[in-house]
Amino acid sequence: MTWQGWAEIALTLSLAVAIGWPLGVFMSRVWNGERTFLDPVMRPIERLFYAACGVDPKKSQSWHAYALALLAFNLVGFFLVYAVLRLQGVLPLNPQGFPGLSGHLSFNTAISFVTNTNWQSYAGEATMSTLSQMLVLTVQNFVSAATGATVAAALARAFVANRGEGVGNFWADLIRTTLYVLLPLSFVVAILLVALGLPQTLIAGVTAHTLEGAEQKISLYAVASQEAIKMLGINGGGIFNANSAHPFENPTPLTNLITAVSINVLGWAAFFAFGRMVLAKKDVRALVIAAFVLLLAGAAGVYATETQAPPAQVAAKVDASVNMEGKEVRFGAPATAAWVAATTGASNGSVNGMHSSLMPLGGGIAMFLMQLGEILPGGIGSGVAIMVVMALLSVFVAGLMVGRTPEYLGKKVEAREIQFSILAVVIIPLSMLGFSGLAAVLPEALKGLMHSGPHGLSEILYAYVSGTANNGSAFAGLTANAPWWDVTLGIAMALGRFLPIVAVLAIAGALVAKPKLAPTAGTLPTDGGLFIGLLIGVILILGGLQFFPAMALGPIVEHFQALGAVAALR
């Protein structure tokens, strides 16, 4: 560990917050339907969409209608992606001549991209045609991110309203977030990345002759534009199998910094936008601080574990102070640690090093950050929405302990909100642990594992944790393109995405009808250090405690095995 390393981690993570702030101000204007500097360009396009779809953007929907529109939109998206992937072989723009995907792989991939997970049971450069990449996967990268953002917008309106009715218009939120936020920002970042050397082309690839005289096919795509939305939309699905460890996706430390910061920028922006909409900047600042503290702790933990001598190298009498297995030499341990925290804290799932090769506890921390429910800062909007659910639970528990009325941001927290908060939280362990428990005993599932013992268990756990949390990163040892894994992971992703979304919208529906209360002497202040501490406690207990027994059998046992092995060698 060096001070340069710590500084690099701190810079990467805090730069995202710093850029996210002004972006959040802009985003709140977009969600509120106010004028922005992009209006001259985007307003006509926006109107065109409304006219074409017959949508009245001013018509506020009830939470039922909002949720139904959201689900219907995503269902259609799912069928579209599924169809294109199945028919890939006969569709145009397929210079490599790839065949259509199998049924289970199409199912898994379609859900994966619709749910903003981008779990990939395939290697992109050897499976996907240019058309599939551009037409369905990239489109979903945009709209699935915007779908998450709509949830935060609806929830914010529920907190603002005083005995209101509607939570906003889903179609307007979706279209405005895509047109005003995602598209222009991706454009800027893509141009930046092209300038820094990322390929942006429609040709299939080039053929190179190596020094030994062998012929090598090097795949090329429109990488830069894909890379921009992959990061900004918190998607994470790379064009190449090696993801952001691949030199075409992430060639230099500078591109690494830009892309790593891009992961969290819009997640934080959604926090600030929520705060501005609800007129509760201080309360949202408390949420940001709580999330940032946990994220920084995660990155520090990974950095600490990765700068230990790996047992295998000690056994081979290699003098190593850093675990470089699975890491890119051009990034090193600190950049990898910052990335691991950023990508698992947000629901991104891109990797610039192999998570399976992290030290046992480092991999455990990556899993843990996902188990917390993707709120550090999570996906665009979906992260802040689940964070508010955590805040509701904290306010309720704390309120009972200190005898204060449970209120949050001027709205009383009652049985209905708690009910749906619990629903949003309960699905996480049910899917993560339930599927893992099943897979651990089914021979059909165990065929896909590369390792046995605790690392094998970590492979299983990581897959379902990543799928349910809509993260999409993987412990690379697992061969996931098999019917069992494709189907169950697909179900886990859909459950982990849409149940919490519906629960949050139901909370919004319950809150919107309530009167907005002015804070009284009996209100628990939700902007101070006490509340931040409480919130972190609730997040750790709700996210950590139920996974601890399972984690004890995976990463924790593996850690002690490694320690034992090192001690035996010395």
Place this chain on the structure above:
Amino acid sequence: MSSIDIHAGEGRRKASALTGGLSGAVLARAAKDAFLKLDPRKLTSNPVIFATWIVALLSTASAVAALAAHQAAGFAIQVAVWLWATVLFANLAESVAEGRGKAAADSLRATRVTTKAKLIIDPTTGTYIPTPAHKLGMGEIILVEAGDVIPTDGEIIEGMASVNEAAITGESAPVIRESGGDRSAVTGGTTVVSDWIKVRVTAEAGSTFLDRMIAMVEGADRRKTPNEIALAVLLAGLTLIFLIAVVTLLGLGKFSGVALDPLVLGALFITLIPTTIGGLLSAVGIAGMDRLLKVNVLATSGRAVEAAGDVDTLLLDKTGTITFGNRMATEVIPAPAGGSTARPWLRASSTIERPSGVSSASEAIRAARMAASGRTPGAGITSVAMRLPKVMVPVLSSSRVSTSPAASTARP
């Protein structure tokens, strides 16, 4: 909006029964109740303790099975003992919380059972036979004479008497009750001070004012507060989450080659679920009640404390006792209109209103005097607006008006 009625006298009378603290009798009764509450039908209302109860039962069965098979049962017995102790302690805490209310209810019930009514069996001669109060039926006629306690709720059909209603309303001066009009209703538990009345019983045994008061004190008839319902949901959800965590451990353990004893899993489950919050919630209520007692407020239960926290409007039927009862100007707030200053307006309005004799008029005069002597806050006031103290109006629900004579005695 939620509201509560405050009957000053009620509170004062209950005080005698409630300020005893944790007396031996209350504790003994609570200890007995703790065992009675092991009945699973009573436990289902608290999912956490119910789950603990089930695991306690299973661990007991496993301990018995181990003993029967002559195997080592020490661990199973120890787990069983811990779990039963947890359940019993939670029950005890709840019983103690309810115990105070129960003691008060018992004393109320005792007066009702021992009251003898004079049931008129022959209206022509007025012959009556002594009958226990709780055996009176609707429509029967009873005679109540000076010194008698009115046995049940009813309506006077003949006669007139002064009745001491302190037991119900806290009003120390007797009130006149007579047949006909709106002063004909009498309440069980009140005492006739002079003269006699004939009363037709209007409430079935078990639904009289006194009965409902007993039920309210006992907490048997009280609805759960929103917080309690929400907390039950939260605890049930947490219990479910940890149930998932423990059950899936079976599969994960099998993969890792660890054979997990169901007893150990059960114990782990109980360790994880929020037994403390679930079990000690009622103790938290007691703590709240005792804190209130320090500022001279009597709460009959922790639930009442919580309900009081949600009150945003207070309706009092004791305006004469608790407040001044007449409107007073405490401040003159300018309305954002007009062009002249407040003083001439105040003076003019006081001149106009002086002969009316209305209390608000005299307040206007007082405000004008204050303004004249320069004591009114805020110069440059452009108009006059009177801020009245939050007016306490005797609002009572219609059902209460018809059954409780307290309503007709309430004065503004």
